Every structure is written in structure tokens, then in C-alpha cells.
Amino acid sequence: MPTGIIIDTLAVAIGGVLGAVVGHKLTDEFKTQISLIFGICSMGMGISSIVLMENMPAVIFSIVIGTGIGLAIHLGNLINKSAIGMQQGISKVFKNNKSSLSEEDFTDTLVTIIVLFCASGTGIYGSMVAGMSGDHTIMISKSILDLFTAAIFACSLGLVVSTVAIPQFIIFFLLFICAKSILPLTTPTMVNDFKACGGFLMLATGFRMVKLKMFPIADMIPAMVIVMPISWLWVNYIMPLV
Numbered sequence: 001m002p003t004g005i006i007i008d009t010l011a012v013a014i015g016g017v018l019g020a021v022v023g024h025k026l027t028d029e030f031k032t033q034i035s036l037i038f039g040i041c042s043m044g045m046g047i048s049s050i051v052l053m054e055n056m057p058a059v060i061f062s063i064v065i066g067t068g069i070g071l072a073i074h075l076g077n078l079i080n081k082s083a084i085g086m087q088q089g090i091s092k093v094f095k096n097n098k099s100s101l102s103e104e105d106f107t108d109t110l111v112t113i114i115v116l117f118c119a120s121g122t123g124i125y126g127s128m129v130a131g132m133s134g135d136h137t138i139m140i141s142k143s144i145l146d147l148f149t150a151a152i153f154a155c156s157l158g159l160v161v162s163t164v165a166i167p168q169f170i171i172f173f174l175l176f177i178c179a180k181s182i183l184p185l186t187t188p189t190m191v192n193d194f195k196a197c198g199g200f201l202m203l204a205t206g207f208r209m210v211k212l213k214m215f216p217i218a219d220m221i222p223a224m225v226i227v228m229p230i231s232w233l234w235v236n237y238i239m240p241l242v
Contacts, residue, residue, distance in 0.1 A: 002127075002130060002131075002172070002173055002176045003130075003136045004126065004127075004130045004136030004137075004138070004139025004140050004143070005127060005130065005136075005139055005169060005172045005173055005176055006169075007136075007139065007140055007143045008123070008139050008140075008142055008143040008146055008168070008172070009165045009168055009169040009172075010143075010165075011143035011144070011146045011147040011150065012117055012146050012147070012150045012161070012162065012164060012165040012168060013150075013162045013165040014147065014150075014162075015146065015147040015148065015149065015150030015151040015154065015161070015162075016150045016151070016153075016154040016159060016160075016161035016162030016163075016164070016165070017154070017159065017162055018151045018154070019150060019151035019152060019153065019154025019155045019161065020154045020155075020158050020159045020161070020162075023151075023154060023155030023156070024155075026155055031152055031155050031156065034152050035152055035153075035209060035210070036209075036210050038145070038148070038149050038152065038209055039206045039207070039208075039209035039210035040206065040210070041145060041206075042116065042202050042203070042205050042206035042209055043202070043203050043206030043207070044206075045122060045145075045199070045202050046198075046199040046200065046201070046202030046203030046204075046205070046206060047199065047203060048199070049122070049195045049196055049198055049199025049202065050196050050199035050200060050203065051196075052192040052195050052196050052199075053192065053193060053196035053199075054189045054192050054193055054196075054231075055189065055193050055231055055234050055235065055239075057234065058193055058227070058230050058231045058233075058234035058235075059193050059196050059197050059200075059227060059231070061230060062193075062197055062223045062226050062227035062230045062231075063197060063200055063220065063223045063227075065223070065226065065230075066220060066221070066222040066223025066224070066225070066226050066227070067216065067219050067220045067222070067223060069222040069226075070216070070218065070219030070220060070221060070222045070223075071216065071219045075218055075219050075221060075222070076111070076216050076218040076219040079111055079114060079115075079218040080107055080111060080218075082114075084107060106157065108208070108214060109153065109156065109157060110157060110160065110164075111217075111218055112205060112208045112209060112217070113149070113150070113153050113157075113161065113164060114164055114167070114218075115201070115205060115217045115218055115221070116149070116202075116205050116209075117146060117149075117150075117164050117165075117168045118164065118167055118168045118171050118172075119171070119201065119217075119221050119224065122138060122142050122198065122202065123139070123142055123168075123172060124171075124172075124175060124198060124224060125138065125191070125194065125195055125198060126138030126139040126142060126172075127139065127171075127172040127173075127175040127176045127179070128175055128176075128179040128182060128183055129179075129183075130176055130179070131175065131176035131177065131178070131179025131180060131183075132179045132180060132183040139172075150162070150164075186228060187232070187235075189231060189235060190228045190231045190232055191228075193227055193228065193231040194224070194227050194228050194231070197223050197224055197227040198224060200220075200223075201217055201220055201221075201223070201224070204217045204220065205217055
């Protein structure tokens with residue numbers, strides 16, 4: 001039973017609804033300042049994962065190559081189009097769902113939360129751990145931050161934030177199902193490098209949340225796919241030659 005994933009998904013959905021309903025009662029200053037806090041929390045979570053890194057060259061190589069792949073296949077643009085489609089779809093159902101942001105800011109912000117909710121190292125790893133061992137602690141902890149993050153972002157984006165819970169559940173549930181066949185093939189070193197790679201994405205996400213630097217985090221996602229194989233190759237074939 002994917003208990004942790006269900007809780008995290010509900011947290012995003014409920015947070016999105018609460019933010020859209022009562023968000024107008026919050027001042028712009030409050031929403032701006034609390035968003036900075038969420039940004040620094042994301043950075044802190046990222047840093048806490050990065051320090052677990054065991055093979056820096058392998059992780060850095062994975063991020064560079066993975067981001068190159070994302071840019072080459074225009075993954076960021078594909079997610080942008082999906083984000084705009086989500087907004088158009090929700091607007092047809094909720095006629096009063098208006099955003100005060102410009103179209104560019106709206107898309108940038110929505111892409112940020114899609115990656116934050118659906119592609120964070122914490123969520124991916126937590127789903128795999130839950131599927132393999134039945135330990136839902138990681139996902140439940142993530143849901144606490146996601147609840148409030150979704151509520152604050154929904155103040156500006158509206159109910160579309162709640163719809164992010166749908167792809168989030170699909171991605172994490174698939175990982176949950178596949179975990180029993182994936183995790184036995186890994187080693188503690190590979191897992192730590194995987195978490196460190198996710199930490200870099202979380203750190204970049206934090207920078208986007210505080211609007212300091214708009215890193216291409218959507219294009220960085222392929223790094224999460226290739227980091228464990230590269231970590232394994234580094235340990236077993238490259239390190240012995242050094």
C-alpha cells in the first residue's frame with residue numbers, strides 16, 4: 001500500500017485548494033516572504049542530500065550530461081507546454097481561476113513546482129524506499145513541506161496547483177511498483193550518489209523559488225536517470241584505473 005505517496009499527493013491537492021480559496025486574504029508581503037522561506041528549505045534539503053555524495057566526478061558528470069540530454073530533446077519546452085495545457089484545462093472548469101502573474105512568470109513558477117513536487121530526489125528516492133521496505137517516513141516528511149508549499153503557490157497560480165498532484169501520483173506510484181526490481185540492483189554508494197544528484201536539483205529549485213537564478217531544472221531531470229549507472233561504472237571500471 002503506497003501510504004506515503006497517497007499522503008503526499010493529498011497534501012499537494014489539499015494545499016492547492018486551500019491556497020486558491022483563502023489566498024486572497026493573505027498580503028503580498030506575507031506570500032513573498034514565506035516563499036523565500038520555502039526556497040531556503042528546498043536549498044537546505046538539497047544540501048543535506050549533496051553531502052552524502054561519494055563519487056563527485058560521477059555525480060557532476062551525470063548532471064552535466066543529463067542536463068545536456070534534457071536541453072537536446074527540449075525537455076524543458078515540453079514541460080512548459082504541458083504546464084500551459086494544464087492551466088488552460090483547469091480554466092475551463094474553474095472560470096474564476098485567474099492569476100495575477102504574467103504568462104511568462106506563471107509558466108516559470110508552474111514548471112518550478114512541477115519539478116519540486118514530481119521530480120525531487122527526496123520524492124523519487126522516498127517512493128523507491130517505500131516500495132522496497134515499506135518505510136513511508138521520507139514521503140510523509142515531504143508531504144508536510146508540500147502541503148504548505150502548494151498552498152502558498154496556489155495563492156498566485158490558483159487551483160492548477162492541485163492538478164500537479166495527478167502526475168505526481170503517477171510518477172511516484174510507478175517508482176513504488178518498480179522499486180522491488182530496481183533497488184536490489186543498486187549499492188549504498190549508488191543510492192548516495194543518486195540522492196546527491198537529486199540534492200543538486202533541489203538546490204537549483206530553491207534558487208528558482210527565491211527568483212535568484214532560473215536554473216533549467218526541467219532539463220536537469222535526465223541526470224536522475226543516468227546517475228546510478230554512471231556511479232556504478234565509475235566505481236567498477238574507472239576508479240581501478242586511477
